[in-house]
Amino acid sequence: MTVLVAYGSTGGSTAEIAGWIAEELGAAGLETRLSAADAVDDVDGYEALVLGAAMYAGGWHADARKFAKQFAGRFDGRPVWLFSSGPLDHTADDTELPPNHQAEVAMQLLQARGHVTFGGRMTTEAHGWLGFVARRMEHEGHSGDFRNPERIRAWARGIAAEITSARTG
Numbered sequence: 001m002t003v004l005v006a007y008g009s010t011g012g013s014t015a016e017i018a019g020w021i022a023e024e025l026g027a028a029g030l031e032t033r034l035s036a037a038d039a040v041d042d043v044d045g046y047e048a049l050v051l052g053a054a055m056y057a058g059g060w061h062a063d064a065r066k067f068a069k070q071f072a073g074r075f076d077g078r079p080v081w082l083f084s085s086g087p088l089d090h091t092a093d094d095t096e097l098p099p100n101h102q103a104e105v106a107m108q109l110l111q112a113r114g115h116v117t118f119g120g121r122m123t124t125e126a127h128g129w130l131g132f133v134a135r136r137m138e139h140e141g142h143s144g145d146f147r148n149p150e151r152i153r154a155w156a157r158g159i160a161a162e163i164t165s166a167r168t169g
Helices: 013-027 062-070 101-110 128-139 149-168
Strands: 002-008 031-036 046-056 080-085 114-118
Touching (some): 002 062, 013 046, 013 080, 013 149, 046 062, 101 114
Parallel strands (some): 046 080
8 A cells, every 4th residue: 555645836845845755654664656736636545645735825735725625535544644834934843833724624624633834945946937926035034945854754754653553553
């Protein structure tokens, strides 16, 4: 059985976080499929799900919201975890941030076990057509990479341990 790691990302930051998570799951011996949320057309055959989304202006990425609605109830009895990325500061590392409303709805639709928020990244290089936004945020002191790979990977190792324990239990 395979673990699906799906994500909604615009500038690539959330996709990279999802990639780190998939790497850790794979390193723990779990078969893993990494996919953009809008590229998933079927969830049969997956034993677990990790779904992540970038947050923009307090909203959860539309592709992840659509995924949650499309596959609501399809993960019954299987573990699901959600993550958000987006704060452009270190608050995600300093305190446990609650899911925003849209992530909360996705948690309910997918019966998720948990949610975590990781810092985001906003740079002119990563956001191409959104570069003007990144430049303005940089001018205001809110640009850069606030992701914490060690924290993200540790969270993924916890998920891997939980899946492995459930397999052997």
